[in-house]
Amino acid sequence: MSNPLLAFWFRLFGRDDDHRLSPGLRRRIPVASASQASATIFLILRRMRAPLIVLITIFAISVLGLTLVPGRTEDGQLWRMSIFDAFYFMSYTASTIGFGELPQTFSDAQRLWVTVSIYLTVIGWAYAIGSLLALVQDRAFRQALALQHFMRMVARLREPFFLIAGYGRTGELLGEAFDALGKRFVVLDDDEDRIEALELAAYHADVPGLVADARDPGHLGVAGLANPHCEAVLALTDDDEVNLAVAMAAALLRPDLPVIARTMSPAIGERMAAFGTPTVVNPFDRFGDHLRIALRAPASYQLITWMESGPGTELPARGSPPERGRWVVCGYGRLGRELIPDLRAEGIDVTVVDPVADTAAHEGGIVRGHGYEPAVLQQANVAGAVGFVAGTDNDTTNLSLVTAARRVNPGLFVAARQNSPSSAPLFAAMNVDSLLVPTEVLAHEVFTQLSTPLLWRFLQEVPARGDRWAARLVDCITQRCGRRLDALWKVRLSRADAPALIPWIDTGEARLGVLLRDPDDRDVQLPVVVLMVMRDGECVLTPDDDFVLAPDDELLLCGRLAARRAVDTTMVVKAAREYVVSGRHVPVSWIWRRFSGVA
Amino acid sequence: MNLEKVVFGFFVLLAATLNFGFFIGDIADPALHNVYELFAAVVVSLIATVLKFGDRTQIGAVHLATSLVADLQLIAATIVWTYAAHISTDGLTAAAMASVVSLSGGALFANVVSVVLLVIETVSFHRR
Numbered sequence: 001m002s003n004p005l006l007a008f009w010f011r012l013f014g015r016d017d018d019h020r021l022s023p024g025l026r027r028r029i030p031v032a033s034a035s036q037a038s039a040t041i042f043l044i045l046r047r048m049r050a051p052l053i054v055l056i057t058i059f060a061i062s063v064l065g066l067t068l069v070p071g072r073t074e075d076g077q078l079w080r081m082s083i084f085d086a087f088y089f090m091s092y093t094a095s096t097i098g099f100g101e102l103p104q105t106f107s108d109a110q111r112l113w114v115t116v117s118i119y120l121t122v123i124g125w126a127y128a129i130g131s132l133l134a135l136v137q138d139r140a141f142r143q144a145l146a147l148q149h150f151m152r153m154v155a156r157l158r159e160p161f162f163l164i165a166g167y168g169r170t171g172e173l174l175g176e177a178f179d180a181l182g183k184r185f186v187v188l189d190d191d192e193d194r195i196e197a198l199e200l201a202a203y204h205a206d207v208p209g210l211v212a213d214a215r216d217p218g219h220l221g222v223a224g225l226a227n228p229h230c231e232a233v234l235a236l237t238d239d240d241e242v243n244l245a246v247a248m249a250a251a252l253l254r255p256d257l258p259v260i261a262r263t264m265s266p267a268i269g270e271r272m273a274a275f276g277t278p279t280v281v282n283p284f285d286r287f288g289d290h291l292r293i294a295l296r297a298p299a300s301y302q303l304i305t306w307m308e309s310g311p312g313t314e315l316p317a318r319g320s321p322p323e324r325g326r327w328v329v330c331g332y333g334r335l336g337r338e339l340i341p342d343l344r345a346e347g348i349d350v351t352v353v354d355p356v357a358d359t360a361a362h363e364g365g366i367v368r369g370h371g372y373e374p375a376v377l378q379q380a381n382v383a384g385a386v387g388f389v390a391g392t393d394n395d396t397t398n399l400s401l402v403t404a405a406r407r408v409n410p411g412l413f414v415a416a417r418q419n420s421p422s423s424a425p426l427f428a429a430m431n432v433d434s435l436l437v438p439t440e441v442l443a444h445e446v447f448t449q450l451s452t453p454l455l456w457r458f459l460q461e462v463p464a465r466g467d468r469w470a471a472r473l474v475d476c477i478t479q480r481c482g483r484r485l486d487a488l489w490k491v492r493l494s495r496a497d498a499p500a501l502i503p504w505i506d507t508g509e510a511r512l513g514v515l516l517r518d519p520d521d522r523d524v525q526l527p528v529v530v531l532m533v534m535r536d537g538e539c540v541l542t543p544d545d546d547f548v549l550a551p552d553d554e555l556l557l558c559g560r561l562a563a564r565r566a567v568d569t570t571m572v573v574k575a576a577r578e579y580v581v582s583g584r585h586v587p588v589s590w591i592w593r594r595f596s597g598v599a
Numbered sequence: 600m601n602l603e604k605v606v607f608g609f610f611v612l613l614a615a616t617l618n619f620g621f622f623i624g625d626i627a628d629p630a631l632h633n634v635y636e637l638f639a640a641v642v643v644s645l646i647a648t649v650l651k652f653g654d655r656t657q658i659g660a661v662h663l664a665t666s667l668v669a670d671l672q673l674i675a676a677t678i679v680w681t682y683a684a685h686i687s688t689d690g691l692t693a694a695a696m697a698s699v700v701s702l703s704g705g706a707l708f709a710n711v712v713s714v715v716l717l718v719i720e721t722v723s724f725h726r727r
Contacts, residue, residue: 046653053649060642064635083638084681 040144047135051128058124062090062117071107079104089114094121146210147222153208154186154224161185162450163223163230165214165246166237167194169421170262172201173443174234177310179203181451186223188214189237215245217253225254232450235261236442240268251276260446264334281445283438284335288342290441291415294434295321295346297467303474304459306485307558308444315474315483319433322413325386328353330371330401335391335417335436348387351380372400374408382408390416391436395423402430454490454556458532461541473529473542481527481559488558491567493549498571504581505549513545519569519576522583526566528559610647611717614669615710617643622707626700627693634680637703641673644706647713658720665712672706 066086073079081089085103092099093114106114135141161184164171171187175198178185187209189195198209212219214237224230233254235246240263247261252275259278263269269280294301302318309316327343329336332354340350351365353376369376371390382388382405390401398416405412415434418427427435449456462470495502504510512533518524533540533547534554540547557567569576578586587596617640624631648666651659676699683695 042653042655049649049652052652053646056642056645056649060638064638067635082684083634084685 040141040148043141043144044135048128048131051124051131055124055128058117058120059090059094062094062113062121063087065113065117066090066110069107069110069113071104071110073104081110090117090121093118094125096122096125143211150208150210151222153206154222154227157184157186157208157224157227157229159184160229160231161224161227162232162234163220163225164188164234164236165220165223165242166235166262167198167209168236168238169439170236170442170446172197173440174236174447175201175203175207177443177447177451179205179207183451188212188219188223190214213242215242217249220246220249220253225250225257230254230257232258232260234446235259236446237262240265244268244272247272247278248275251278260449262442266338279449281442282338283436283441283445284338286441286445287335287436287438288339291339291434292342292346293463294319295348297463297470299467299471299474300462300465303470304462306474307455307459307488308448309485310447311485311487313485315478315485322386324348326351326381326384327387327389328371328380328382328385328405329389329391330354331390331392331417332366333391333393336389339389339391351385353380370397372397372404374404377404377408382412385409385412387413387415390414392417393419395419395426399423399426399430402432452488452490452556454532454534454554455488457534457539458541458556461532461539465541469542473531476542477529477558480525480529481563485558486560487564488556489564491555491557491571493551493553493555493571495551500570500572500574500577501549502551504577505551508548510549511545512543512547512549514581515549515567515570516545517570517580519566519573519580522580526559526563528557528563528567530555530557532556607647607650608717608721610643610650611710611713614640614643614647615707615714618669618673618703618707618710622700622703624700627697629691629693629696632696632700637673637677637680637699640703640706641670641677644669644673644710658716662713662716665709665716669706669709669713672702672709676700676702676706 063083063086066089067081067083069080071079071081081103089102094117162178163186164174165188167175167187167189171189171194175185175187182204184205185207187195187198187207189198189209190211190213192211195209195211198207201207208223210219210223212222214220214235217225220233225233233246233250235243235250237243237246243261243263247259250257250259255276259276261272261278261280263272263280263282264284266282266285269282272278272280290301290304293304298319298321302316305316306313324347326349328351329340329343330353332340332352336352336354340352343350349365351367353367353369353371355368355370365380367376367380369379371377371380388402388405388409390398390405392398392401395418398418402414402416405414413434414432415436416427416430416432417436417438418424419438421437421439424437448459491497493501493505501510501515512530516526516528516530518526530543531541532555533543533549534556535550535552557564570580571577575586578584617636621632621636621640644666648663648670651663651666654660654662679695679702680691680699683689683691683699687695689695
């Protein structure tokens with residue numbers, strides 16, 4: 001088999017004159033050629049060569065012999081079988097069907113020959129079928145078959161899709177969310193069990209999945225990196241090196257694609273950022289930011305979690321952050337290193353409890369030992385602390401830490417880290433104040449960015465606006481639309497999406513409040529809130545009713561589903577827009593418009 | 600000496616020669632065309648086809664194609680012969696024999712192309 005990757009590297013580096021990044025590079029994304037896809041058929045042919053030749057030879061000899069051996073008819077005439085009769089007889093004999101002696105009874109000489117050929121043909125068939133079964137069991141063959149199937153599926157994708165490298169817990173959550181949106185995606189994972197889980201998952205669409213190392217650009221190419229329908233690359237494996245390799249390959253081969261990469265270490269994150277402009281998501285870093293917001297601005301935190309948790313969720317309870325005081329953080333691993341500077345930045349005193357923490361790396365209070373031991377808790381003075389973080393990478397340890405700390409100080413604000421999805425019910429029963437599930441943090445972040453980029457932009461702006469603003473916005477949304485988030489959607493006031501609004505917007509008198517009236521009764525305000533208006537990359541948060549709209553504005557709205565339909569009506573139907581703006585009922589149909597002279 | 604090449608060349612050439620042997624002679628005279636020779640031609644042609652399996656070079660693909668054409672022609676010839684000799688009431692008439700032999704003539708043409716390809720491959724082998 002020729003290796004398309006070798007050819008690729010040769011073509012990439014074989015000529016000295018083209019080391020620059022160029023659009024032409026995209027054509028050289030290593031996608032196995034069509035000949036590779038036909039590898040399976042060639043493999044079958046090559047393996048079946050010997051058995052087939054054996055079978056043909058045995059048949060030829062048996063048939064030939066049968067036409068030469070003399071027989072007798074019933075009236076004693078000499079009789080020889082014709083080639084056709086012999087071939088017919090051998091066909092049903094060799095395949096063990098057996099119709100008896102046709103076209104007439106055989107002589108003993110013929111029977112002798114048939115006996116020999118029966119043994120010969122049985123051996124031949126057994127050999128051929130055995131070879132075929134061995135081939136089907138063959139691992140290389142099955143891999144070739146899976147690759148071919150995968151390539152066909154990817155090539156047949158005629159709609160935008162995401163390329164996901166790594167189908168762990170985050171991949172699963174994202175897959176479910178994307179599938180619910182009707183979004184296609186392609187999965188690469190080096191673990192066979194994960195791909196099998198993918199095939200068993202109940203998705204609406206077929207999801208192509210391949211067991212392959214995502215570090216190999218050839219595999220990325222096969223998974224559709226070169227496909228024009230590919231919309232984004234998501235590197236979500238649990239290995240930072242692999243994620244870095246995927247982000248690099250995507251940035252070099254398809255600089256136009258957005259890349260989202262997961263990492264657990266700031267150093268790798270910086271190396272990723274050196275290639276193009278990937279979005280690097282570090283769940284521990286995000287958790288630290290979230291915790292800071294939760295401590296400083298409970299209403300902002302409430303708003304962010306509500307908007308991030310997707311349509312159909314109830315308004316989460318507003319947390320009551322602890323008063324100022326000292327925090328105890330158990331576990332100085334990846335989470336601790338991200339979290340402690342965040343807490344320090346808030347001006348909070350931190351005591352670290354860790355069995356092997358490096359004192360040099362951390363100035364301030366370090367207590368060596370396991371946090372669930374009473375002596376250590378006493379030493380860390382948990383009784384005098386206000387906040388407690390159970391942040392080790394072991395769920396059992398974290399649960400016992402929370403229990404031990406609460407026994408000493410029941411009023412603690414407790415944040416805990418959940419590592420495995422199977423521990424979820426235990427942590428839920430613990431009822432901690434703030435729970436970090438790294439995979440879910442990741443999934444929420446990535447999903448928000450890819451599904452509604454406008455919402456993501458909105459959430460970036462929220463913390464800067466302060467807590468009172470957020471509290472007012474939450475009140476406004478609950479008053480107008482209730483405590484359930486029905487829908488969050490984006491409208492674009494373009495000629496294509498809002499044909500009825502354009503003439504009105506062009507007058508320069510189009511005010512936002514008018515658009516939000518009910519097209520059935522214009523005195524009624526629709527249950528909808530405009531969260532943000534985006535114009536030429538600039539965004540205006542929570543514009544008031546007097547905001548003047550301009551063409552091609554993008555609006556982010558949240559509200560009831562009925563309100564969504566009503567706004568769509570106003571955007572598309574001229575008569576509805578006319579009624580909402582001026583209160584006049586104008587005819588809708590062409591004939592009535594002619595009669596009434598509205599035109 | 601490459602035994603694989605020898606076997607391969609042997610079968611390709613044998614298929615062509617047997618085919619030619621059956622084809623030669625008055626087209627409509629059953630006495631001049633031995634049905635065993637047709638049988639041998641079919642068997643050898645099939646073996647030659649299987650020998651070309653799995654060769655992924657360009658010339659190997661063309662080889663396989665011509666070989667399949669020859670098989671198709673020869674099998675069609677045997678089916679016509681079987682029909683004439685066993686099924687139709689007229690027996691092996693001149694017309695039936697003529698169509699058998701002309702079908703085998705088509706196969707002969709494909710086999711000649713096969714031999715030409717074989718020669719090309721052999722000549723260009725040292726300059727690859």
